[in-house]
Amino acid sequence: MRKNFLHEEPLVFEYPFSDKSAVDFNSPLGDSENIGDLKRTTPLGLSSLSEPEVVRHYTRLSRLNYSIDTGLYPLGSCTMKHNPRLNEKMVRLDGFMNIHPFQPEKTIQGAYKAINLLSDWLIDLTGLPVVAMSPAAGAHGELCGLMCIRAAHEHNGESKRKVVLVPESAHGTNPASAAICGYSVESIPCNNRGRVDLQALNNRLGDDVAAVMITNPNTCGLFETEALQISDAVHNAGAYFYMDGANFNAIVGRLTLKQLGVDAMHINLHKTFSTPHGGGGPGAGPTVLSDALAPFAPVPFLIKKNKKLCMVEHAGLKDSKLSIGRMKGFHGQFGVFIRALSYIMSLGGDGLSQVSGDAVLNANYLRVKLSKYITPFYDGICMHEVLFDGSFLDGSGIKTIDFAKAMIDSGFHPPTMYFPLVVEGALLFEPTETESKQSLDELIEVVTELAKMVRKEELTEYFDQSPINAPRLRLDETHAARNPILRWNPDPLLKAAE
Amino acid sequence: MENYFYTKEHEWVTVKDNLATVGITNFAQKQLGDIVFVEFPKQGSVYSQGDEISVIESVKAASEVYAPISGKVHVCNNDLEGSPDLVNASPEGDGWLFKISEFDSVELNSLMSRDEYEDYIKNIEG
Amino acid sequence: MRYLPLSNQDRESMLNTIGIETIDDLFDELPKSEVPQKLPSHKSELQVDRELSQIANENLPYSRVPSFLGAGNYCHFIPASLDYIVQRGEFLTSYTPYQPEISQGTLQVIFEFQTQVALITGMEIANASMYDGATACAEAISMASRINKRSKVLISGGVHPHYIDVSKTQLKHLGFDIEVLEPNIFGKEEILDKLDTDLSCLVVQNPSFFGDLQDYTAVANECRDKGVLLIIVVTEPVSLGLIKTPGEMGADIVVGEGQSLAGPSNFGGPGLGFFASLQKYVRQMPGRLCGQTFDKEGKRGFVLTMSTREQHIRREKATSNICTNSGLIALAFSVHLTLLGENGFNRLANINHKNAVELSMRLKKNNKINVINSSFFNEFVIELPRPAIDIIDELVNLNILSGIPVSRFYPNSPNLSNFMLVAVTEINTESDLDLFANALNEVL
Missing domain, CATH: 3.90.1150.10 (Aspartate Aminotransferase, domain 1)
Structure with missing residues (x-):
């Protein structure tokens, strides 16, 4: 039952059912009910555990996870950096945690001040005049930016523009967000330098193009050196320039988006600004907007009136005439804002440019060290992440996924695999700035040793089988998809016995 | 043996008793990997040649199937609902997808013969 | 700078390995910068703590005074063990569980969460979470239209106004025709007459934004007869501890906000969108799904599954553009329900x-x-x-x-x-x- 002190933990529903609870209550303040005839008469089927059992259940489960606290996460385009605990302490201050979104304004001036302070920092760091704070994550920010773009075109009598151009190497969210905005998506090829093919872009631009979305640095880990020419071309064609900010960590504090002619960019606070990923979220995707798009920003937003901050909550009012409307309930990801603010204040302007410096330094160190053993997609300096292709595995019978899974047995989370789609068998490493040289050297040693093994044919099986030291061997994903079991169900025999 | 015709999108079609049976090729199923789901067109709906008519899903990919010829969906291969793996096991046999009626066999002339298709995938595989 | 582990010697030696002189050389390809100068420089932990505490103190938290605030965000007591579990680094600092061999903790939690949401809503299945109740509502409307290929939407005046506004914004370019009824403050809405065979879905909320309870069973029956999908919104899931579930009433999709069970108000964010439905609609669902399977030794394990619905595979044809969801809040919600039992x-x-x-x-x-x-x-x-x-x-x-x-x-x-x-x-x-x-x- 145990492997390295790890326990096989049942589902909460597989513990015996009883009348236990891990929560004790005060008595209700009265005895009357007023629920009409809506009272539920059958049990829901929830579990019943005491507090010690619950704490042990989750603690045991937690130990089956890899995490940034336990090891390096070289996931390209994910920016899995250290999550400072000060951020967690700050968000739990009574005055931040225990305030309700609809308290009277005079009781939440501190909350407004905190949001405003973060906005000011984001505006400074990007050089764009306005930031829409409410988007909940990167993809939500993309939608925000594109909706503002569509509103601007419609306002300017340019409703016929219905196409968004994205590079082939784009994140899947870009075309998905464009589709929700009612736009069709066309892809632009990249050139042999791994960048957007400016010629191809120019050929496609026209009066039907609403926007061009480009990730910069791009998903190959390269800076789009022709960013200025791209933005000029986009603007000359009457379209807007959206920059996907997923990779902002590479350039934070080093140049502004204004310089690059950007009209909109979302900022993933859960990447660049260190808020925890939490096994899938929450994130926040504040979206900076150029002067041309600013009037269309979603509500709510803060304005200053008589030196006091107040919130504009509805579209179509004096201060929000052209707003696209509301994108999210309440006022945005406040808890994520406080964490990001705590991080930004800790590092300061000087620290943030050191962040991008060290992130890019770490990636290039990996690039130089690993390029001797695995094949880099592109020679020369990379930004915060470095892309390898699968050609070093050619002829070995080992697939990229096998190689990556073998890293698990040596104690490392695999890098991003098979992305970007333009590179066959891609391995994309992003070490971030919060890894020491020592931990990078350990990673390099592991990858190097595995790469050497690739060349020894008798070891192919090792890769096929890996990982063998993780809490689970490889899982049958085909079985899961063909016979979807998406929840626990009571054993039919037990149910019949009732 | 019946005459099989092929598209560049890796569908095959063969005609028997005024019904055109459509499936995906062995090459296509290998590219997709373990197939987990086939989304069928509505029976009786009419499609033109090249229209998106169905979607085949594997664990990590989804691939559109395009109508190789114009016509009406006569029947779908219901066996695939419980066993989508038939497409992997027998792509050009039991793993057929649907049958089309009311088509114009002239359109078959625009498709590739088996020999032409084999040359075509040789080029793709380099 | 406490978050940066490279020492100056490390930097020197790494630059040497790369074959360049300074870190700035790595950025040669960038346009000459006009780095913003307004930003203050880095601060000690003590200083940040002081400054942020001072800002926090300008608020009046509901923990200090009698408070009666709701409207879709509710203040409940959170057991101490909940926050302990949520702050375990293995949960807090882990990535989306795309590598299932080393993510069984998160995956089992999602599976338990999906089950709990299905149980309390009375539905067959649930997904791994959405951003919040309002965006989940918009996604539900969009899902209904994928199912019945209709585009007319009727929203009750008892639905949270933010949910209505968000749905209107999010769906405005997708060809929907949305009718919203007047604010239903007196609980006297006539819905049955308004159900047509060309309506895609009806959205109602229970308890309504104004607190009213209603049994939607008759409405659900009428919906079923007309091919209209019934979406029931729940903004206060604690109510489900006492009242008839939306599933029992006959809902097709149930969405809502899980904050009330997951944690404190946090000024309204981050929230937790929950999303439940019937098994037969699973391929039209947005968001991540966790499913049960086996590993090579035959041990039970969990994986993210049916990903072909999602943006990273299906791109512009995906059921939604959502990627990052509310994983950690879903954990908190799930822990609280487990504690309560x-x-x-x-x-x-x-x-x-x-x-x-x-x-x-x-x-x-x-x-x-x-x-x-x-x-x-x-x-x-x-x-x-x-x-x-x-x-x-x-x-x-x-x-x-x-x-x-x-x-x-x-x-x-x-x-x-x-x-x-x-x-x-x-x-x-x-x-x-x-x-x-x-x-x-x-x-x-």
Whole structure:
């Protein structure tokens, strides 16, 4: 039952059912009910555990996870950096945690001040005049930016523009967000330098193009050196320039988006600004907007009136005439804002440019060290992440996924695999700035040793089988998809016995 | 043996008793990997040649199937609902997808013969 | 700078390995920078703590005064062990579980969460979470249209106005025809007559935004006859501890906000969108799904599954553009439900309801106050002789966070200015109720 002190933990529903609870209550303040005839008469089927059992259940489960606290996460385009605990302490201050979104304004001036302070920092760091704070994550920010773009075109009598151009190497969210905005998506090829093919872009631009979305640095880990020419071309064609900010960590504090002619960019606070990923979220995707798009920003937003901050909550009012409307309930990801603010204040302007410096330094160190053993997609300096292709595995019978899974047995989370789609068998490493040289050297040693093994044919099986030291061997994903079991169900025999 | 015709999108079609049976090729199923789901067109709906008519899903990919010829969906291969793996096991046999009626066999002339298709995938595989 | 592990010697030696002189050389390809100069420089942990605490102190937290705030965001007591579990680094600092061999902790939690959501809503399946209730509502409308290929939408006037606004924004370019009924403050909405065979879905909320409880069984039957999908929104999931589930009423999709069980208000974010439905609609669902399977040794394990619906595979044809969701909040929600268990959940709901009824009875004693709702869970509307916003302001001066002015949500309905939404939960005490009732007596 145990492997390295790890326990096989049942589902909460597989513990015996009883009348236990891990929560004790005060008595209700009265005895009357007023629920009409809506009272539920059958049990829901929830579990019943005491507090010690619950704490042990989750603690045991937690130990089956890899995490940034336990090891390096070289996931390209994910920016899995250290999550400072000060951020967690700050968000739990009574005055931040225990305030309700609809308290009277005079009781939440501190909350407004905190949001405003973060906005000011984001505006400074990007050089764009306005930031829409409410988007909940990167993809939500993309939608925000594109909706503002569509509103601007419609306002300017340019409703016929219905196409968004994205590079082939784009994140899947870009075309998905464009589709929700009612736009069709066309892809632009990249050139042999791994960048957007400016010629191809120019050929496609026209009066039907609403926007061009480009990730910069791009998903190959390269800076789009022709960013200025791209933005000029986009603007000359009457379209807007959206920059996907997923990779902002590479350039934070080093140049502004204004310089690059950007009209909109979302900022993933859960990447660049260190808020925890939490096994899938929450994130926040504040979206900076150029002067041309600013009037269309979603509500709510803060304005200053008589030196006091107040919130504009509805579209179509004096201060929000052209707003696209509301994108999210309440006022945005406040808890994520406080964490990001705590991080930004800790590092300061000087620290943030050191962040991008060290992130890019770490990636290039990996690039130089690993390029001797695995094949880099592109020679020369990379930004915060470095892309390898699968050609070093050619002829070995080992697939990229096998190689990556073998890293698990040596104690490392695999890098991003098979992305970007333009590179066959891609391995994309992003070490971030919060890894020491020592931990990078350990990673390099592991990858190097595995790469050497690739060349020894008798070891192919090792890769096929890996990982063998993780809490689970490889899982049958085909079985899961063909016979979807998406929840626990009571054993039919037990149910019949009732 | 019946005459099989092929598209560049890796569908095959063969005609028997005024019904055109459509499936995906062995090459296509290998590219997709373990197939987990086939989304069928509505029976009786009419499609033109090249229209998106169905979607085949594997664990990590989804691939559109395009109508190789114009016509009406006569029947779908219901066996695939419980066993989508038939497409992997027998792509050009039991793993057929649907049958089309009311088509114009002239359109078959625009498709590739088996020999032409084999040359075509040789080029793709380099 | 405490978050940066490279020493200067490390940097020197790494630059050497790369074959360049300075870190700035790595950025040669960037345009010459005009680095912003306004930003202050880095600060000690102590200093950040001081400065942020000072800002936090400018707020009046509901933990310090009697408070009766709801409207889709509810203040409940959170057991200490919940936050301990949520702050375990292995949960807090892990990535989306794309590598299942080393993510079974997160995956099993999602599987348990999906099960709990399905159980409390009375539905067959649930996904791994959405951003919040409002965006989940918009996604549900969009899903309904994928299922029945219709585009007309009817939204009850009892649905949270933010959910309505978000749905309108998010769906505005997708060809929907959305009709929203008038704010249903008196719980007298006639829906049955409005159901047509060309309607894609009907969206209702239970308890409604104004606190009303309603049995939607008859509506559900009529919907089924006309091929209309019924979406039931739940913004206070604690209510499900006591009342009939949306599934039992016949809902096709149930969405809502999980904050109330997951943690403190946090000024409204991050929230937790939950999303439940019937198994037959699974391929049209947005968001991540976790499924059960086996590993090579035959041991049970969990994986993210049916990903071909999602943006990273299906791109512009995906069921949604969502990627990052609310994983950690879903964990908190799930832990709380596990702590409560079947009995605790029922008891919590029961206390909420009885406390609210108790306050309503005390307020009714004042003949200037009119309690509108005939039945409710833990929130109701009162009508006051003058604008609620002024009275709320006067009560703040008496250190009471009393309620929420209904007019805040309906800027175009001045006739609603005298109505106030009042929520009561288990955190309210006997003295809270007294202070509130007495203060109202005083100012009215």
